Structures are given as C-alpha cells and as structure tokens.
Amino acid sequence: MKKRTLARYFAACALLGWAAGAYAAKPLTMVVPSGAGSAPDIVARLLADELQSRMNQPVVVDNRPGAGGIVATMAAKSAPSDGNTLLLAQAAVVTLTPLLYRAAKYDMEKDFETVAVVADTPMLFVANPKAGIKSFADLIAQAKAKPDELTIGSPSRGSVPHLSGELLEQMTGAHLRNVPMGTSGQAIQSVVGGDTHISVDGIAPLLPLVKAGRIQALAVTSRQVLPGLEGYPLAKDTVPDLVLSGWFMLFAGKGTPAARVKALNEAVNAALKSPALIQKLQTSATYPVGGSVADARQFLAREKSLWAGAIRKAGLEAE
Numbered sequence: 001m002k003k004r005t006l007a008r009y010f011a012a013c014a015l016l017g018w019a020a021g022a023y024a025a026k027p028l029t030m031v032v033p034s035g036a037g038s039a040p041d042i043v044a045r046l047l048a049d050e051l052q053s054r055m056n057q058p059v060v061v062d063n064r065p066g067a068g069g070i071v072a073t074m075a076a077k078s079a080p081s082d083g084n085t086l087l088l089a090q091a092a093v094v095t096l097t098p099l100l101y102r103a104a105k106y107d108m109e110k111d112f113e114t115v116a117v118v119a120d121t122p123m124l125f126v127a128n129p130k131a132g133i134k135s136f137a138d139l140i141a142q143a144k145a146k147p148d149e150l151t152i153g154s155p156s157r158g159s160v161p162h163l164s165g166e167l168l169e170q171m172t173g174a175h176l177r178n179v180p181m182g183t184s185g186q187a188i189q190s191v192v193g194g195d196t197h198i199s200v201d202g203i204a205p206l207l208p209l210v211k212a213g214r215i216q217a218l219a220v221t222s223r224q225v226l227p228g229l230e231g232y233p234l235a236k237d238t239v240p241d242l243v244l245s246g247w248f249m250l251f252a253g254k255g256t257p258a259a260r261v262k263a264l265n266e267a268v269n270a271a272l273k274s275p276a277l278i279q280k281l282q283t284s285a286t287y288p289v290g291g292s293v294a295d296a297r298q299f300l301a302r303e304k305s306l307w308a309g310a311i312r313k314a315g316l317e318a319e
C-alpha cells in the first residue's frame with residue numbers, strides 16, 4: 001500500500017514538473033486592447049515584469065488596439081486555451097463594449113477563464129471653480145432644483161465616465177444636461193475652461209488640475225480613502241451605492257486547465273504585493289486589488305450587472 005502511494009506521489013510530481021517545464025518552454029503572451037503608453041498597457045507591462053520570474057517563463061505584451069477592444073479580445077478568444085495566452089482588459093472592454101457594439105461577439109464569463117482583478121482606479125467628480133458648486137451634495141441639490149441646467153461634459157458614448165454621470169442621475173434623481181465630447185481630454189478641458197459645469201473621469205488626469213486649483217474636486221468614487229487621496233470626499237458618503245472605478249482584469253482562454261488558472265492567480269497576487277509595483281501603480285492613482293479566482297468571478301458578475309443596468313436605464317442600444 002505504501003509503495004503504491006509513494007509511486008502515485010512521485011508520478012504526480014513528475015507530471016507537475018513536466019507541465020511546468022512545458023509552460024516555461026514557451027513565452028506567455030499578454031494581449032492588451034490598447035496602444036503603448038495607455039493605462040492598460042502600463043498596468044500590463046508592470047505586471048509582466050513581475051510575472052516573468054514568478055512563472056519562470058518570458059512574458060510578452062501584445063498591444064492590439066482598435067474597435068473599442070474588440071480586435072484584442074477576439075484575438076485572445078481564438079488563441080489556444082493552453083494557458084500561454086492571456087488578456088489584460090479594462091472595464092469598458094469587459095462590460096460595456098459587448099452591450100454597445102454588435103461586432104463584439106464575446107461574453108467574458110462564457111468565453112474566458114477569469115484569473116484575477118489586477119488593479120483599479122476610482123473616478124473623480126470635479127467642477128469648474130466658478131460654477132458655484134460647493135460640494136457633491138450641493139451638486140445633487142442644484143441638479144434636482146434646476147433640472148438640466150447644470151452641464152456635464154462626458155467623453156465617448158457608453159464610456160465609463162459617461163455612464164458614471166448617468167449612474168449619478170439614476171441613483172439620486174438629479175438631472176444634468178450631458179454635453180458629449182469626442183475624448184476624455186476634451187471633456188476635461190471643457191470643465192477647466194468653464195464651458196461645462198462639471199465632469200467625471202479617472203483620477204490620474206484630473207488630480208494635477210485639482211492640485212493646481214484649476215478645477216474643484218467634489219467626490220472620489222472609491223469604497224474607502226486611498227493612499228494619496230486623503231482629504232478628498234467620498235461619493236458614497238453622500239450617495240451610498242455610488243462606488244465606481246475603472247479597473248483591469250486578467251483572463252485566460254476558456255478551457256485553460258484549472259491548475260494553470262490557479263497558478264496564474266497566485267502569481268498575480270504575489271506580484272501585487274511587490275512594493276515596487278505598488279509604488280509604480282500609485283504614481284497614476286491606480287491601486288492593486290488581487291484576490292482569489294472566485295473573488296474575481298464574483299466581482300465580474302457584479303460589475304456586469306451594474307453597467308448593464310446603467311446602459312438599460314440610459315436607453316443606450318447596440319450599434
């Protein structure tokens with residue numbers, strides 16, 4: 001009996017060693033749905049640097065911008081499910097694009113294995129200093145008292161910033177007049193220049209303008225006060241359920257062996273504890289998340305429900 005048990009043990013070890021060697025013999029490719037220098041690309045490259053040593057295999061970042069993330073996602077979907085092709089995708093690509101574009105023939109829960117939530121960055125509501133809006137509560141009160149009088153500049157239709165403004169209205173009954181812009185940069189410049197009263201976007205491009213006094217911070221949409229953001233009001237203290245972020249998740253191809261998914265998840269969690277990685281992420285107001293594979297699946301289900309509801313209530317249809 002003992003001999004058979006030992007034989008099974010050594011056979012299992014040999015199999016695991018062979019599997020590890022088979023993976024290490026090939027590069028791990030991380031597909032990113034945006035170009036070099038973008039926020040997803042930066043997160044992917046920081047993570048790739050950490051994973052190379054932890055997974056004992058080279059990691060290549062494959063930038064595939066285009067069509068709102070569809071190009072990259074479909075490429076990752078069609079790759080072999082051998083655990084060597086991953087997708088590092090941002091919130092909009094995962095939850096919004098499949099609902100807003102008919103060409104997006106994918107569902108992340110059905111077509112991929114969820115590995116981990118890597119990092120997130122909260123949204124920030126801001127106002128032009130001359131708009132007369134003293135606080136987040138004041139913004140909501142004014143928007144209720146004078147419907148459609150306050151303007152909010154938003155980037156492209158169906159983007160996370162656009163729908164963050166929609167969620168504010170849906171959760172509070174406030175009414176803002178949306179002024180659509182082509183890009184986040186244009187929306188930010190419109191509130192800096194006073195062409196619109198307020199705007200909302202990820203924290204990184206807004207914080208320097210807040211510190212320079214060119215715009216006023218109204219509320220951060222994080223669940224808790226984050227390092228570097230002390231002193232800024234939390235949106236949830238005024239609107240309890242208004243917790244929003246732009247985030248980044250790692251996926252493997254559907255059918256990737258569970259042991260490989262678990263190994264990737266563990267490597268990501270170890271990487272996210274690296275002081276160097278944490279510091280580099282925080283320079284762009286991005287914060288490590290991590291957690292188990294089950295945590296990631298639950299997070300994805302919640303986020304899909306949140307943004308699908310926002311799209312439905314906003315009356316947006318797929319194009």
